[in-house]
Amino acid sequence: MITSMERSTDPGPRGGPVLQDSVTEAITNAFFEELAAVGYGRLSMEAVARRAGSGKAAIYRRWPSKEAMTADLVGQVSVRAADTLDTGTLRGDVLAFLTATDEALRHPLVSRILPDLLASAAYHPAIAAVLGDEIGTARRRKVGAILRRAVERGELPESADIELGLDFMAGPLYWGTAIRSAPADPGRLERLTDMIIAALAA
Amino acid sequence: MITSMERSTDPGPRGGPVLQDSVTEAITNAFFEELAAVGYGRLSMEAVARRAGSGKAAIYRRWPSKEAMTADLVGQVSVRAADTLDTGTLRGDVLAFLTATDEALRHPLVSRILPDLLASAAYHPAIAAVLGDEIGTARRRKVGAILRRAVERGELPESADIELGLDFMAGPLYWGTAIRSAPADPGRLERLTDMIIAALAA
DNA sequence: CCTTGACGAGACGATACCGTTCCGTCTCGT
DNA sequence: ACGAGACGGAACGGTATCGTCTCGTCAAGG
Numbered sequence: 001m002i003t004s005m006e007r008s009t010d011p012g013p014r015g016g017p018v019l020q021d022s023v024t025e026a027i028t029n030a031f032f033e034e035l036a037a038v039g040y041g042r043l044s045m046e047a048v049a050r051r052a053g054s055g056k057a058a059i060y061r062r063w064p065s066k067e068a069m070t071a072d073l074v075g076q077v078s079v080r081a082a083d084t085l086d087t088g089t090l091r092g093d094v095l096a097f098l099t100a101t102d103e104a105l106r107h108p109l110v111s112r113i114l115p116d117l118l119a120s121a122a123y124h125p126a127i128a129a130v131l132g133d134e135i136g137t138a139r140r141r142k143v144g145a146i147l148r149r150a151v152e153r154g155e156l157p158e159s160a161d162i163e164l165g166l167d168f169m170a171g172p173l174y175w176g177t178a179i180r181s182a183p184a185d186p187g188r189l190e191r192l193t194d195m196i197i198a199a200l201a202a
Numbered sequence: 203m204i205t206s207m208e209r210s211t212d213p214g215p216r217g218g219p220v221l222q223d224s225v226t227e228a229i230t231n232a233f234f235e236e237l238a239a240v241g242y243g244r245l246s247m248e249a250v251a252r253r254a255g256s257g258k259a260a261i262y263r264r265w266p267s268k269e270a271m272t273a274d275l276v277g278q279v280s281v282r283a284a285d286t287l288d289t290g291t292l293r294g295d296v297l298a299f300l301t302a303t304d305e306a307l308r309h310p311l312v313s314r315i316l317p318d319l320l321a322s323a324a325y326h327p328a329i330a331a332v333l334g335d336e337i338g339t340a341r342r343r344k345v346g347a348i349l350r351r352a353v354e355r356g357e358l359p360e361s362a363d364i365e366l367g368l369d370f371m372a373g374p375l376y377w378g379t380a381i382r383s384a385p386a387d388p389g390r391l392e393r394l395t396d397m398i399i400a401a402l403a404a
Numbered sequence: 405c406c407t408t409g410a411c412g413a414g415a416c417g418a419t420a421c422c423g424t425t426c427c428g429t430c431t432c433g434t
Numbered sequence: 435a436c437g438a439g440a441c442g443g444a445a446c447g448g449t450a451t452c453g454t455c456t457c458g459t460c461a462a463g464g
Contacts, residue, residue, distance in 0.1 A: 023411075039325055041243025044451055055412045060453070115321035118381055122314050123241055136382070164374070164393060167382070168401075171373030172366070179320055180338070180369070191366060198404035199370075199397035225441075246421055257442050262423070411460075422449075430441070 026052040027059055031073055036112040040070065040120040040127070071126045074117065078134030084142055090150035090200075095193045097146060098173055102189060105177045115178055143169050147200070160200055168199050228254040229261055233275055238314040242272065242322040242329070273328045276319065280336035286344055292352035292402075297395045299348060300375055304391060307379045317380055345371050349402070362402055370398050 030052035034043055045066060049056045063069035084097045104110055121128035143166045150156040172192060176182040232254035236245055247268060251258045265271035286299045306312055323330035345368050352358040374394060378384040 039243050039321065041241050045453085046451065049412095053412080055414080056453080057413095057455085058411070061410080065453090112324050115317070115324065119241065119317040119321040122317065161393060163384070164378070164390070164397065167374040167378040167384075167394075168397065171375070171377035172369040173373070175373035175376060176366070176369040182365070182369075188366070191363060192369075195366065195370065195401035195404045199401040202397045202400035247423085248421060251442095255442080257444085258423080259425085259443095260441070263440075267423095405464100407464085408462090409460105411458105413457085413459105414455100415457095416455075417452100419452075420450085423446100425444100425446075427444080428442100430439105432438085432440095434436085434438105 023052075023054055023058055024062065027054060027062070028073055030054075031069065032077075032109055032113065035070075035116070036109045039116045040124075067124060067126045070124075071130045074127070075130045075134065078130070078138070084146060086149060090146070090153070090155040091193060091197060093146045093149065094169070094196055095189065097142070097169065098189050098192060098196075099186075101170075101173055102177055102184075105174065106184060111178055139170065140166055150200075156200055165200055168196050172196070225254075225256055225260055226264065229256060229264070230275055232256075233271065234279075234311055234315065237272075237318070238311045241318045242326075269326060269328045273332045276329070277332045277336065280332070280340070286348060288351060292348070292355070292357040293395060293399060295348045295351065296371070296398055297391060299344070299371065300391050300394060300398075301388075303372075303375055304379055304386075307376065308386060313380055341372065342368055352402075358402055367402055370401050374398070 027048065030048045031043075034048050034051055038047070043066065045056055045059055049059055052058075059069070063072060084093060084100065087093050087096055105114070117127060117131060121131050140162070144162050146169075147156060147160055147162055147165050151158055151160060172195075176188070176192075182188065229250065232250045233245075236250050236253055240249070245268065247258055247261055251261055254260075261271070265274060286295060286302065289295050289298055307316070319329060319333060323333050342364070346364050348371075349358065349362055349364055349367050353360055353362060374397075378390070378394075384390065
C-alpha cells in the first residue's frame with residue numbers, strides 16, 4: 001500500500017548517495033501547503049512540484065502516485081502525537097487532552113486538511129486506512145488509557161463505555177472547533193471538560 | 203449569489219412555457235449522485251449531464267456555474283428538515299432529535315456528501331454560506347428550542363450553555379455515525395441521550 | 405579529474421473539463 | 435398548423451493534469 005522508499009524518510013546515518021533530504025523536505029512542506037490550499041481532490045502533482053521549487057521527476061522518484069504519497073506523508077505526521085501524561089485526576093487528564101487536541105485543530109494547516117481528509121477517506125480506501133490507523137487506533141488507545149486510569153482511581157464506574165467516551169472526547173471539540181470554528185477560549189475547554197466528565201459518569 | 207431561475211424550481215400553477223421539470227429533477231438527482239460518487243472538488247458538469255442523460259446546455263440554462271448550482275440545490279434540500287416536536291420531556295426531545303439526525307446521517311448519499319461539503323466550505327465561501335445558514339442557524343434554532351423548553355420545565359438550570367449544548371447534540375453523534383461509521387444501534391442512541399443530558403445539566 | 409547520479413526545467417501525448425455554440429428534433433401553447 | 439423554445443448530442447478552442455522522458459547542470463566520491 002504505502003510504497004515510498006525508506007531511504008529518504010529514514011536515511012539512517014549515512015546510506016550512501018541518497019535522494020537529497022532537503023528536497024524531500026521541500027516536497028513534504030509543499031504537499032501539505034497545497035493540500036490546505038485546494039484540498040485532496042484537486043491536489044495536483046504539478047502544483048506540489050511548483051510550490052516545492054522542484055521538478056515533477058523528483059516527486060515520482062520518491063512515490064509512485066499521489067495516493068501513495070498522501071498515505072505515506074499523512075501517516076508520518078499523525079504518528080507523532082505523544083501520549084497524554086497522567087496528571088493524577090480525570091479532570092486534569094481530560095482537560096490536558098482537550099487542550100492539546102484543540103491546539104492541534106487550530107493549526108492553520110490542520111484545520112483545513114483534517115476535515116478534507118476525513119471526507120476524502122470515503123472515496124479513497126488508502127486514506128481511510130491511514131486515518132483509521134492513526135485516528136481510530138491511536139486515539140482509541142490514548143482515550144482508553146485516560147478512562148482506564150479514572151476507573152482505577154474510582155473516578156468513573158466500571159460500566160463506562162470507552163467507545164462512546166471516545167465520541168464525547170472527540171465529537172464536541174471537533175464539531176465546535178473544526179466545523180463551527182468557535183474562537184479559542186480556555187473557558188470553553190473548562191466547561192467542555194466538566195460536561196464530558198458528567199457525561200462519562202452517567 | 204444563488205442565481206438559478208425560480209421558474210423551474212417553483213414553476214407555480216402555470217408559468218407559461220418553462221424549462222421542463224423532469225429534466226430539472228434528473229439533473230438534481232444526478233448532481234447529488236455525482237457529488238456522492240466523486241466529491242465536490244472533482245465534480246464535473248459533464249459528468250452530471252452524462253448521468254442525467256442531458257446535455258450540458260440544459261444545466262447551464264438553469265445555473266450559471268457549478269458553485270451556484272451547488273449552493274442552490276444544497277440549500278433547497280437542507281431547508282426541508284422539520285422542527286422536532288415537543289415530546290413533553292427533555293429526554294424524549296433529545297432522543298427524538300438524535301434518532302432523526304442519526305437516520306439522516308445514515309442515508310447513503312448524506313453520509314458521503316455531508317462530510318465532503320463541510321470540508322469544501324473551507325475552500326468555497328458560497329458553500330460555507332449555505333451550510334452556515336442551514337446547519338448553523340437552522341440547527342441552532344431547533345436545539346435552542348429543545349433546551350429552552352427544558353429550562354421552562356425546570357429540567358435544566360438556566361445557566362445551560364446553548365452553544366456548547368449544540369456541540370454536544372451534534373458532535374458525538376456526527377463523530378460516531380459519520381466519521382467512525384458506528385453501526386446502527388438504538389441502544390447507542392439511548393445511552394448517548396443519557397450522557398448528553400448529564401452533560402447539559404453539568 | 406572524471407564519473408555518477410540526483411537535480412530543475414519542461415516537452416510530450418493522452419485524457420478530461422470548461423463554457424459556448426451549433427445542429428436537428430420534439431413538445432408545447434396559441 | 436405554426437412558431438417559440440427547450441431538448442439531447444456533439445463539437446469547438448482553451449486549459450489543466452497525468453506520468454514519462456529528455457535535456458543540461460551541479461555536487462560529491464573515487
